[in-house]
Amino acid sequence: SYENLIKELIDVSAIVLRTYELPQKILKKCKSLKIVSRHGVGYDNVDLNYLNNEKIALAITGSANAVTVAEHVISMFLNLSKLSKKSDWLVRNGKFKERKAVQNTLELYQKKIFIIGFGRVGKALAKRCYSFETKIYVYDPYIESKLIKNNNCFPISFEEGIKIADFISIHLPLNKETKYLITKKELLQMKKTCILINTARGGIIKEDDLIWALQNKVIHSAGLDVFEQEPPDENSPLLTIDNLILSPHNAALTLECKQRMGIEACNNIVNYLNNDPDLILSNIVNKDILN
Ligand code: NAD
Numbered sequence: 001s002y003e004n005l006i007k008e009l010i011d012v013s014a015i016v017l018r019t020y021e022l023p024q025k026i027l028k029k030c031k032s033l034k035i036v037s038r039h040g041v042g043y044d045n046v047d048l049n050y051l052n053n054e055k056i057a058l059a060i061t062g063s064a065n066a067v068t069v070a071e072h073v074i075s076m077f078l079n080l081s082k083l084s085k086k087s088d089w090l091v092r093n094g095k096f097k098e099r100k101a102v103q104n105t106l107e108l109y110q111k112k113i114f115i116i117g118f119g120r121v122g123k124a125l126a127k128r129c130y131s132f133e134t135k136i137y138v139y140d141p142y143i144e145s146k147l148i149k150n151n152n153c154f155p156i157s158f159e160e161g162i163k164i165a166d167f168i169s170i171h172l173p174l175n176k177e178t179k180y181l182i183t184k185k186e187l188l189q190m191k192k193t194c195i196l197i198n199t200a201r202g203g204i205i206k207e208d209d210l211i212w213a214l215q216n217k218v219i220h221s222a223g224l225d226v227f228e229q230e231p232p233d234e235n236s237p238l239l240t241i242d243n244l245i246l247s248p249h250n251a252a253l254t255l256e257c258k259q260r261m262g263i264e265a266c267n268n269i270v271n272y273l274n275n276d277p278d279l280i281l282s283n284i285v286n287k288d289i290l291n
Pocket of ligand 1: 040041042043065066069116117118119120121122139140141142143171172173174177178199200201225226249250251252253
């Protein structure tokens with residue numbers, strides 16, 4: 001309960017935070033707090049302004065989960081393009097001979113992949129896409145296009161990228177600029193065969209518009225690990241649409257990654273409190289403010 005939480009938090013120096021919300025109302029009660037260490041890389045569930053004002057550090061597990069999320073995207077690319085759910089259903093339901101009647105399955109080979117956001121996960125995904133001999137396009141206005149080219153990818157505008165892509169994957173923070181980046185208007189620009197994946201944050205794609213697009217076959221299919229509301233409402237049409245694959249925000253929750261994130265989140269705290277901030281500098285989100 002909120003009351004118990006406040007009692008426990010009142011004199012702690014550090015908090016390891018998973019997905020719980022830490023608004024100002026709670027943070028204000030933590031009189032000795034020096035660091036919040038996120039178990040993951042997103043931090044939209046903690047009031048960063050408050051931490052900045054109070055000079056409390058915010059750390060993330062920057063190096064732990066990029067590869068894991070990238071593998072999850074590849075798994076969604078393959079599951080959707082190979083119609084794995086449908087194929088499994090056919091065999092289990094005595095419809096083996098109907099295999100030719102189902103829609104054609106697709107390949108990744110020589111396809112155009114569009115990665116939106118080229119940070120840790122975006123780069124890890126690009127590496128994995130090479131092995132499928134794909135052509136990789138990237139949109140990220142906050143990095144130099146040289147960095148994109150050095151990673152053997154092609155810089156492209158957002159508007160052009162959504163038009164030419166066979167596969168799109170989103171790897172951005174959720175903020176005012178990225179909220180509803182993809183709505184009906186953008187979905188209508190995509191190829192009818194396009195496969196769209198969001199493992200970043202719910203709300204970057206407008207869910208109602210995606211539901212409409214999938215129901216009307218405006219695009220081929222989609223994969224979501226993140227939702228506008230988590231968990232989604234039990235009556236949400238998302239739960240009944242065929243050309244959609246869902247996972248419960250567990251893209252980073254492999255056994256190996258959980259171990260890496262747990263260790264990194266705790267090491268962040270130990271190093272920070274031991275005055276060894278250099279050891280975790282790249283993991284401290286608000287290092288400029290603390291300086
Ligand atoms: P990152 O900070 O390393 O990279 C984000 C990139 O997005 C940066 O390169 C930045 O320049 C770019 N960017 C920011 N705004 C943009 C915009 N408007 N248009 C284009 N590019 C923009 O982050 P990351 O570690 O790669 O994580 C990416 C997202 O994935 C985050 O939202 C994170 O919370 C989420 N994530 C989800 C899971 C999961 O379990 N599903 C796990 C890890 C990360």
